Amino acid sequence: MIEALIFILLLVILVVVIQQKNDLNQKSTYLSYKIDQLTELINSQSVKVEPKGEQSTQTAIDVQPNVISSVVKPEVEPSPEKDEIYAERLFFPEESDHLTLSDSGISAYEPEQSIPSFAEASAALRNQSEEIPTKKSFLERNPDLEKYIGENLFNKIGIAILVLGMGFFLKYAIDKNWINEIGRTFIGIVTGGALITIAHRMRKSFAAFSSVLVGGGIAILYFTITIAFQQYQLFSQTIAFLIMVLITGFAVLLSISYDRKELAILAILGGFTSPLMISTGEGNYVVLFSYILILNIGMLVLAYFKKWNILNIICYAFTIIMFGAWLSTKVIMVGSDAENVPYVGALLFATLFYFVFFLMNIINNIKEKTRFNAAEISILLSNTFFYFSAGILVLNSMQAEVYQGLFTALLAVFNLVFAYVLYKNERVDKNLIYLLIGLVLTFCSLVAPIQLHGNYITLFWAAEAVLLLWLSQKSGIVYIRVASVIVMTLMFISLAMDWIAIYNTGAIYQTTLKFLRPFSNSGFITGVAAIVSVYTTLKLLKNDESESHLVDGIKVESYKTALSVISVILIYVLFRLEINYQAAYYFNEELFIIVGCYNYMFIAILLYLSVRAKEKISLFAKQFLGAVGLINLIAYPVFYNNQLILLRLQNMINGFSTFDVLLQIVLVVLFFVTLFQVYRLVKVLSNENLLRIFQWFAAVCMVFILSSELDHIGAAVYGNPETYADILTEVTHKTGYAILWGVFAFILIHLGMHWKSKNVRIISLSVFAVTLIKLFVFDLRGLSEGGKIAAFLSLGALLLVISFMYQRLKRILLSDASQENTNDDNGEIQIES
Template identity: 50%
Template sequence: MEAFLLVIVIVLILVAYSRFADVKQLIQRQSDEISQLRADFQEFRAAAGPVDPSAKPTMLDERGAIIDIPDEIPAPTVVRPEPAPAPAPVVEQPESRTENILPPPIPKDLAVPPMPVLPTPPPVRAEPQLSFFQRFLRDNPDLEKFIGENLINKIGIGILVLGIGYFVKFAIDQDWINEIGRVFIGILAGGSLIGVAHRLRKSFGAFSSVLVGGGLAVLYFTIAIAFHDYHIFSQTVAFALMVVITGFSILLAISYDRVELAVVSLVGGFATPFMVSSGEGNYVVLFTYILILDVGMLVLAYFKKWNLVHIVAYGFTVLLYGAWLSDSILENKPHYRGALVFATLFYAVFLAMNLINNLKEKTRFSALEISLLLSNTAFFFAAGMVILAHSGHQAYQGLFTVALAIVNFGLAAFLYRRQSVDRTLIYLLIGLVITFVSLAVPVQLEGNFITMFWALEAVLLLWLAQKSGLTLVSTASVLVLGLMLVSLGMDWADLYGGVVTAPLPIILNKAFITSVVSIAGLLGVNRLLNTQTEPFRFWIGQLEVAGYRRFLRFITVLVLYLSGLLELDYQSAIRLGFGPNQTILLGCYNLFFLAGLLFNAQRVGKRGTLWVAVGLGLIGIIAYLSTYSPATMTLLNDYYLSNEPSLIGFPFHYASVLFTLLILWLIDRNKTLLAPLPPIVLRLWPWFMGYVIVYLATSELFAHVIYFSFAGSKTGGFVGQPALVRFDDLLTQTNKVGLPILWGVCAFVFMWIGLNRKNRQLRILSLSLFALTILKLFIYDIQGISEGGKIAAFISLGVLLLIISFMYQKIRKLILTDDANATHEPVS
């Protein structure tokens, strides 16, 4: 065993020496260079020789060249009312060497030159934080001195303690010393080490501290052996003796002003209960003793800023309490009330230990101290939640969280009035208050209540940040708003998409009310952002207000759209099923929302916003042509020929037509705000408008022919196959007779508008539609059409063509003028 320990010591010394060998070599090289510079300077002085008194003194200028110092420097002429006094006699200076005299500087000019304007110096970078290894090299440049004066004495005291132990063990094995004598020798050895250390404390501070630590260790082990092995002392007496040793060691640490002694005494204090333990496991006695020990460290923290002592006490307390709590819960031997009481006391002690010295000295809090404060709060919160969860008091978890928020708020309010307190601490406490208030909601409430609370909290935090100027609170507002959006999505998925026993009522349900409150919160934050100037600062950077405002407006519009869409989709699916009625209702809602976006973009007048709204509007028109309009005919077919129970979507399709025309009109009206547009777009736009209008009119014609023909009964007086034949015949007759007339009317309207607005594109569109109608009439419609249909179609189309021809003849000169300027005509 002894050889093994010796090998460990040698290996540690070799590792330390090899680790710092390069640094030692660098320091040695610098020392050699300094010695060489000294030798060169001495040679220069020897070569200069004695100073000639007749020689003129010289000096070096800025470039390093040797220049003469003039004997006399003419003084500037000064006009005085009285004659100047006679100059003082020149006293010769004793002969001296030039290297020992610093000659006066030569004035470059008799007149006082103007002061040069110096450029603004660049900002000085803050010195980088040194690592532990770099700080060690800075504090211990001489490794040989560090090893000889610091490291070896610690190793030596350890070996000495082991040697005394081995000697005592050998004496015991040989029965030289009885049990009481053995204990007496141990106490005498420990006391002797402490006495020698006390004599050497002024001359050898570090060495005496090591001796005291060794003496205390000997005393601790001696009392433990006397109790466990020899049963000389009872448990109470042994415990009291170790408490006295611990208190004595703390006094020595304060007296010697050595943090090492405080750490040794603290480790011994935490080891005492285990050294005198009898295995009964009385947690009250254990934690009471640890609490007393921590209170002692709290008193020590008031006088000394020893973070190492704080860390050791905190680490041992958390380790012992956490191990006991987990063990008692796993073995179903809980002491929940006592566990919560001691956890609260430990939290209060270490909270005070974190604050007390910095508040007394009015110093800033370091990152280590802030980390200890945060971890202390986090461990206490975790312990409280675990205790309440396993004790069957889950209902009080939210109250416990709010209580922590109140404690931190009270502490922040108390410290805020003191101007000398570090502001970082106050911001940290405010952050903890916001955190626990935000956590209390999901802990105590469920589902959509969390979302509604976070939506309102985000507005409140931003308002509070603007009133108080606290950047941390505004940052918390951004985070809480993000949590609200995530929670809102989860609520939508759970309430609209989850399995429910009873359907939600229309509008007055949890999901839609949550959406309304969330929208109100987003609108409130948007309103407050209009007066926000400071960016939102995070640990990874900052968020500019303008970008955040644009993003939040987009999110608000998206949430507003999804709120209505999901509610309508859910209610229509529950009550109407997944059929054409639902498609028409959703299409009506989408077109209404797009029309509102276009109207708002027109009111705002921003080109980028208008481009987005126009693009969405065009998508909506295409969706109507491809999906929503065909759904009307599908609804009529399913209702009159199949088992569709309701025709409620048919009245709503009128709103879809109206919103589609409104979108088309808004896009056409705002083309000037989108300029310049490509010429191809200007040429194709009238054709697109004409196609949409003709399509709308055509689909409405088919729908109303079917609707009015089958009105009054689901089959119009027919059942089964006759109803289907009747349905197809009506579509065929409408296609061959009604469409030529309708398209002719549309072409006539286009021509009339084109002539009145002098728009050549609309006139060409009208003629093209007439040509298409005539071709369709003679190639397709004339076959199988009834005599009445032929008469109506041909007469109507002929009359329209004659009227258009008459209009062309009447305004022939205008048309010729338009044709001459056709290539320069802007299309509108």
């Protein structure tokens, strides 16, 4: 059945060829007829006019050659549109059966008229030739339907019926074995060759139709050899394969010779389907992929001479499908106990295919110096992706993961070398160079997560980010700078993952911790490397102008600011995690106190540097640091004091520790240092209302901390858990607070007078007022005799001293009042010291 359909198809093609040949003969005959008409017309134009004298005779004789030359060789060459119209009328006689002399574009000679001059005749011919004939309807072109049916329609119907009859005859002959297998194969080969021969003769006059014939002939040859091998077994697999290779090569030569892309497409389709057509299910992958490699190399050579991108796409698609199917079924998805798995062969052919398609998609653009389109760039990217995926999967199947990083690095080196070579050539499309550079940076960045583990990835990316920024500044390539920013971001993410894994931040307070060498473990070293990378990046960015752009839309100054903030955060988190972990490992009970000491020390240093920096730090940054400082100050009464109370209770049970006492003293000292640095920052902000509010806040915090410290001292002196509550109530809270607050108020009044600060003096008087109210309203009833004596004597003495100070320093007070009045009159603001 298949053979019959093929032969019917061949006969149909032959009939079409014969019909086209008959049409060509008819058109040639009609063309000869038209030439004869034009010749007669020219001769009629050259008839001599009756002479009226010697001058007239001479004029008639002179006009003859001019008229002839005006027809044969016009001064102005006809436009292509005119030629097409004229050729259409010549080659389609059914549209111009009633052509008259007037339609031909040349008027007949009229004896009454004078013979026109050469210029007039030429102009008339040009004007008449510009008239475009209108297309006539079917009835207008065929007024005699009987003649059309008999001469035209019957021959087509008869040919079609004859073809069907021949097809049925061939089918019947094949079914009856009148034509054996060799005969059928011979008929197929002869038919294919005949079609190619006919197409070769028609290649100039009917280019498109000859391409169709060549395609049909090559397809017939492919299918004939396939049937001869698969069904008739006339050839061995090797012979059939070689014949198909020859057919493919012949088709490629025809495509180059005729300059026909469609023939090359047909050749490549036949070339890739040949192994499938002669496949028996058992084959040698070396032979198969060697053939495909040779085929792709041939297309590589063809791509060098012709920019036929469709060939690259077809070759690429077929190779990916065939090699990918084999790789997945025969290499990757095989069991671990499988033997003789072709791992090396898979890597070898994958590498060869990668090189071929890499060159195939760039060689013509480099040769012709043309830009790359989206399809070519997509093939380059996907080719690299598929090759990289295949290599990683094969190495993983080989259990050779140790070489995956080396494979990635070699792929980066290959693209780097190629990019460097092309970078030297100024005529090469820069998009290709940037694409290769992007691939290099990508594979360099992938080396770390593929080959390295844990914090080594972060270390690699930390160094790479700096190196990329340096290269971008040296080369001026913006894409490298973008890659530096991306790698820096990846480094931050990787660093966070490393810290979570190393310091066990999720369960540091619930699980038993493993030993980490203090300040020299992998987490700390990785953090230091990341900080050094950020610092080096900032140093490199100093060479760039502040208004310049790092990338589109991002200024260098903005990037530097972001890195500066991130570096501060990294420093804090690094030491916080390290101290937190080591404190949890060595001093679990004092963990929060140690962390509190670190927090106060870190924020105090930042506040000190911000005040020293002055104009170098923005107002927003100073305000933000001030807010962070206030939060840390509030954290003492809210959180850290409770931790000190718990630690005090434990010490009362287990015995007081010198380390705990020193740690508590350090915490209090660092609190006051932080308080002082916040005060300095508030003064720098030059806001009088803010300064007054902060003075009240600082006074309250100091009263609270001094009172809590008095409790700790009382508990340490009277360290008996049974009498602990009574001691705090009777001694510390009633008597001790009154004396402590009175002394504190006295110090404040002295500072207020010394600083000439009315607000501080008001705070002092307020503290005295609160102290007296507390003493007489709450503490007097339950206060012991000794406590009453101590509280009243101390407070009375302090009040007398304060009154004397006010009397002694009356002039200072008066000067303060006059100064305030002057400020109110002038509308100025004076910041108090």
